[in-house]
Amino acid sequence: MPNSEFIPLSIAVLTVSxxxxxxxxxxxDLLVRKIAEAGHNLAERxxxxxxxxxxxxxxxxxxxxxxLDVVLISGGTGVTGRDGTPEAVSVxxxxxxxxxxxxxxxxxxxxxxxxxxxxxxxxxxxxxTYVFSLPGSTGACKLxxxxxxxxxxxxxxxxxxxxxxxxxxxxx
Numbered sequence: 001m002p003n004s005e006f007i008p009l010s011i012a013v014l015t016v017s018x019x020x021x022x023x024x025x026x027x028x029d030l031l032v033r034k035i036a037e038a039g040h041n042l043a044e045r046x047x048x049x050x051x052x053x054x055x056x057x058x059x060x061x062x063x064x065x066x067x068l069d070v071v072l073i074s075g076g077t078g079v080t081g082r083d084g085t086p087e088a089v090s091v092x093x094x095x096x097x098x099x100x101x102x103x104x105x106x107x108x109x110x111x112x113x114x115x116x117x118x119x120x121x122x123x124x125x126x127x128x129t130y131v132f133s134l135p136g137s138t139g140a141c142k143l144x145x146x147x148x149x150x151x152x153x154x155x156x157x158x159x160x161x162x163x164x165x166x167x168x169x170x171x172x
Contacts, residue, residue: 004156005155005156006039006154006155006156007163008039008040008041009040009041009069009153010040010041010043010068010069010070011042011043011068011069011070011071011072012042012043012044012045012046012062012068012070013031013042013044013045013072013074014045014046014047014055014059014062014071014073015027015028015046015047015048015073015075015136016050016074016076016085017075017076018050018082020047020075020136021047022047025047026138027074027134027136027138027141028045028047028074030138030142030145031074031141031145032045035072040153043067043068044068050075050076050082050083050084050085051084053088055084055085055088056088056091056092059089059131060092063092063126063128063131064127066128069166070129070130070132070153071130071132072132072134072149073085073132073133073134074135074136074141075135075136076136077119077120077134077135078120079118083120085120086122086133089124089126089133092124092127092131093125093126093131094124094125094126095125096123097123097130100122100123100132100148101119101121101122101123103148104121104134104143104144105119105121107143107147108140111143121134121140121144125169128166128169130153130162132144132149
């Protein structure tokens with residue numbers, strides 16, 4: 001499906017945090033702003049505590065509907081006892097996009113050097129929905145969006161992009 005026209009996607013944003021609220025969620029605000037600037041549609045926005053089952057419940061509800069194309073999750077990707085976003089969402093993946101986490105950490109190295117090894121950023125396809133799990137820092141969300149996600153969610157990106165694969169995600 002090569003396309004020279006932009007196709008706006010329906011995107012949800014989930015912030016995982018035990019301390020942030022909608023009033024001080026700078027990373028979530030950044031993602032919402034980037035979605036709008038790119039011409040996509042914000043379909044849902046939610047906050048939840050760093051709980052594997054709370055995260056999984058929200059994401060499961062979102063991917064169970066055909067109205068969302070993408071879920072962006074900010075937070076819960078570190079190594080502390082409460083960080084469980086990768087465990088919450090990875091079990092939902094039909095396919096894992098290993099290249100996302102690998103590339104994100106490679107790009108992140110320029111900014112934070114070896115601390116990037118603490119990031120467990122993951123992405124995958126779950127019930128025809130792309131799910132990206134990002135670290136909670138504003139810098140990490142900005143890096144992931146501006147260097148990776150925005151291009152892959154743009155139908156005009158060549159040689160290929162995730163949008164052109166969407167009609168085939170449920171093939172058997």
